[in-house]
Amino acid sequence: MKIAVCVKQIPDPATPYELDPGTNFVARPDDQVLDDTDRYGVEVGLQLVEEIGEDATLTLVSMSPSGTLQGIRQALAMGADRAIIIDDGSLRGADALTTAKVLAAALKEDGFDLVIAGTESTDGYAGVMPQQLAELLDVPSLSFARKVERDGDKIRVERQTQAGYNVVEASLPALLTVTSGVVEPRYPNFKGIMQAKKKPVETKTCADLGVEPVSQQIIQSVEPIPARQAGEIVEDEGEGYLKIVAKLEEAKVI
Amino acid sequence: MRGTALRFELADEHESFRKVVRDFAEAEIAPQAARWDETGAFPVATVRKMGELGLFGLPFPEDVGGIGGDFTSLCVAIEEIGRVDQSMGITLEAGVGLGINPIFNYGSAEQKERLLPDLLSGNALAGFGLTEAEAGSDAGATKTKAVLDGDEWVINGSKAFITNAGTELTSVVTITARTNENEISSIIVPAGTEGFTVEPAYKKMGWHASDTRGLVFEDCRVPAENLLGTRGRGFHQFLATLDDGRIAIAALALGLAQACLDVSVDYAKTRQAFGRPIGANQGVAFQCADLKVMVDAARMLTYRAAALKDAGRPIKQAAAVAKLYASEAAVSASRIATQIYGGAGFMESSPVARFYRDAKILEIGEGTSEIQRLVISRGLGLPVL
Ligand SMILES: Cc1cc2nc3c(=O)[nH]c(=O)nc-3n(C[C@H](O)[C@H](O)[C@H](O)COP(=O)(O)OP(=O)(O)OC[C@H]3O[C@@H](n4cnc5c(N)ncnc54)[C@H](O)[C@@H]3O)c2cc1C
Numbered sequence: 001m002k003i004a005v006c007v008k009q010i011p012d013p014a015t016p017y018e019l020d021p022g023t024n025f026v027a028r029p030d031d032q033v034l035d036d037t038d039r040y041g042v043e044v045g046l047q048l049v050e051e052i053g054e055d056a057t058l059t060l061v062s063m064s065p066s067g068t069l070q071g072i073r074q075a076l077a078m079g080a081d082r083a084i085i086i087d088d089g090s091l092r093g094a095d096a097l098t099t100a101k102v103l104a105a106a107l108k109e110d111g112f113d114l115v116i117a118g119t120e121s122t123d124g125y126a127g128v129m130p131q132q133l134a135e136l137l138d139v140p141s142l143s144f145a146r147k148v149e150r151d152g153d154k155i156r157v158e159r160q161t162q163a164g165y166n167v168v169e170a171s172l173p174a175l176l177t178v179t180s181g182v183v184e185p186r187y188p189n190f191k192g193i194m195q196a197k198k199k200p201v202e203t204k205t206c207a208d209l210g211v212e213p214v215s216q217q218i219i220q221s222v223e224p225i226p227a228r229q230a231g232e233i234v235e236d237e238g239e240g241y242l243k244i245v246a247k248l249e250e251a252k253v254i
Numbered sequence: 255m256r257g258t259a260l261r262f263e264l265a266d267e268h269e270s271f272r273k274v275v276r277d278f279a280e281a282e283i284a285p286q287a288a289r290w291d292e293t294g295a296f297p298v299a300t301v302r303k304m305g306e307l308g309l310f311g312l313p314f315p316e317d318v319g320g321i322g323g324d325f326t327s328l329c330v331a332i333e334e335i336g337r338v339d340q341s342m343g344i345t346l347e348a349g350v351g352l353g354i355n356p357i358f359n360y361g362s363a364e365q366k367e368r369l370l371p372d373l374l375s376g377n378a379l380a381g382f383g384l385t386e387a388e389a390g391s392d393a394g395a396t397k398t399k400a401v402l403d404g405d406e407w408v409i410n411g412s413k414a415f416i417t418n419a420g421t422e423l424t425s426v427v428t429i430t431a432r433t434n435e436n437e438i439s440s441i442i443v444p445a446g447t448e449g450f451t452v453e454p455a456y457k458k459m460g461w462h463a464s465d466t467r468g469l470v471f472e473d474c475r476v477p478a479e480n481l482l483g484t485r486g487r488g489f490h491q492f493l494a495t496l497d498d499g500r501i502a503i504a505a506l507a508l509g510l511a512q513a514c515l516d517v518s519v520d521y522a523k524t525r526q527a528f529g530r531p532i533g534a535n536q537g538v539a540f541q542c543a544d545l546k547v548m549v550d551a552a553r554m555l556t557y558r559a560a561a562l563k564d565a566g567r568p569i570k571q572a573a574a575v576a577k578l579y580a581s582e583a584a585v586s587a588s589r590i591a592t593q594i595y596g597g598a599g600f601m602e603s604s605p606v607a608r609f610y611r612d613a614k615i616l617e618i619g620e621g622t623s624e625i626q627r628l629v630i631s632r633g634l635g636l637p638v639l
Contacts, residue, residue: 077274189307189308190271190323191308191322191323193267193270197267
């Protein structure tokens with residue numbers, strides 16, 4: 001079984017993002033890290049590979065300036081077998097649909113039985129790319145998976161809902177998105193890190209894949225989020241919980 | 255100029271690995287370190303997680319269940335764990351340096367096959383019992399005796415201050431004992447052997463969550479084949495074991511000094527007095543500068559010694575230099591950091607108070623500073639006793 005996990009390299013969230021003032025695109029330093037939400041997809045993929053055994057492989061597919069490949073190496077060190085990077089200057093600031101088209105072309109060319117993606121990226125937060133990708137690949141899409149099982153040529157997931165979960169299944173090939181926090185992503189160990197250096201990473205351009213990127217999204221302006229208001233401290237004189245319940249009701253949280 | 259012998263940076267793999275261990279330490283250890291320090295509880299589940307990350311198997315080849323890394327990678331791990339929690343740092347350091355190393359270096363094929371898989375995966379810990387109440391720096395003065403009776407060693411005596419000797423995970427303790435008047439040998443004693451008592455944990459100034467025990471042997475019998483390596487080579491074995499261990503202790507000290515530098519700089523930038531950050535005073539800023547110098551120097555010496563070890567070169571002198579400097583730097587750094595924190599630094603709620611208490615042992619364990627100076631001066635050819 002050929003599992004592909006879509007992963008994204010993003011600027012390290014620990015340091016504040018810079019925006020290019022001309023285009024409002026996030027400035028991408030050479031040293032990008034693996035998007036934290038993708039660690040869950042990689043972990044789910046690796047667990048499936050381990051369950052299936054010998055003839056299962058995990059390929060990372062990523063559209064990003066390859067840079068130092070630090071983020072991709074992180075995922076390879078966790079245990080992925082190889083990576084395909086689509087690195088093309090014309091993809092700078094690509095919108096979600098363009099990204100989906102490029103990834104679809106790469107996935108079709110390489111072949112797959114299952115595509116795993118995160119629910120949304122930490123730098124873009126659009127949350128629509130995986131469904132667009134499924135459509136372009138013409139495969140069923142199972143979203144918000146919290147548990148994944150393979151059953152012959154079917155894939156079954158527990159799909160997280162507000163109230164609980166649904167059990168949904170689809171025949172392969174299929175695409176699924178994984179919700180952050182559903183598994184505990186493994187830390188790569190030193191052996192994994194050393195092996196990651198030797199794992200194959202193929203870099204492709206749009207021309208290689210025969211796609212022509214046309215981004216239709218233009219960022220017109222960017223507003224900083226308002227500074228967070230000071231919180232209110234509830235003094236607990238034995239009945240603090242009542243005040244908190246009242247606040248939560250007022251906020252319609254409960 | 256190209257081709258100079260000195261390199262001042264670790265390899266990419268080591269730096270990538272540092273990031274992983276740092277993430278692990280920040281997520282799994284840092285949030286609980288203060289609580290473990292307060293209760294003195296040994297966090298078995300976390301030690302197992304360190305095992306899952308492969309930390310105990312780092313410098314050992316894959317054919318015995320290791321990770322196939324090197325000594326430098328072990329130092330990186332100890333430094334990063336020690337940066338957030340010295341107790342877990344010493345648990346790893348002693349687990350590998352004192353627990354696994356002698357068995358890996360001197361064990362028979364059978365002993366290795368039986369013991370190493372669990373030790374290297376962190377499912378078990380081994381202790382190393384050298385020190386006695388009256389034999390510390392002068393470890394050759396060991397009084398514990400082992401007498402061969404048929405096909406068993408009968409052990410009598412006691413050991414003091416032994417790390418990792420009484421945890422839930424402890425599978426064996428390797429001890430040194432006199433096997434006749436002029437002869438010291440190492441013997442492996444499984445936990446739970448009749449006649450082998452592990453005393454209650456000591457109350458210590460620091461390293462609260464690290465397990466330290468006294469051991470008592472009363473007609474304790476173990477099979478003759480539990481002898482580790484050649485009979486009579488115990489003295490030589492522990493000297494070599496301690497040489498490696500000293501580099502790893504230097505890494506642990508480096509972690510503490512780095513932590514002191516990091517928190518001191520943060521505090522000096524944010525703490526206000528007289529309407530400005532305290533770091534605007536040269537008196538405070540220069541203390542931070544001194545910390546930086548100590549950390550850089552300790553780092554160079556530690557990783558130089560580790561690089562020599564990985565290159566298979568002699569390390570005795572370099573290990574003693576690194577251990578001496580880094581441990582003394584750690585003690586100074588914890589004192590400076592506490593001073594920069596002011597009254598808050600004296601409070602157990604601050605990270606520096608714990609570092610202050612944890613630092614001192616670094617100048618004592620695995621050879622006191624005086625013993626390091628002895629080793630270094632002997633290396634200089636001086637006729638010291
Ligand atoms: C928390 C902790 C964990 C430990 N873990 C272990 C362990 O796992 N295994 C183990 O075997 N041991 C362990 N030890 C023991 C440790 O290695 C010894 O405490 C240390 O080697 C010093 O020995 P000592 O305490 O007997 O001090 P002593 O040897 O009595 O030294 C007292 C003082 O005299 C000085 N001195 C002694 N001889 C000389 C000399 N020739 N020249 C100049 N000065 C000298 C020393 O430097 C020191 O300042 C541990 C100790 C502690 C506190």
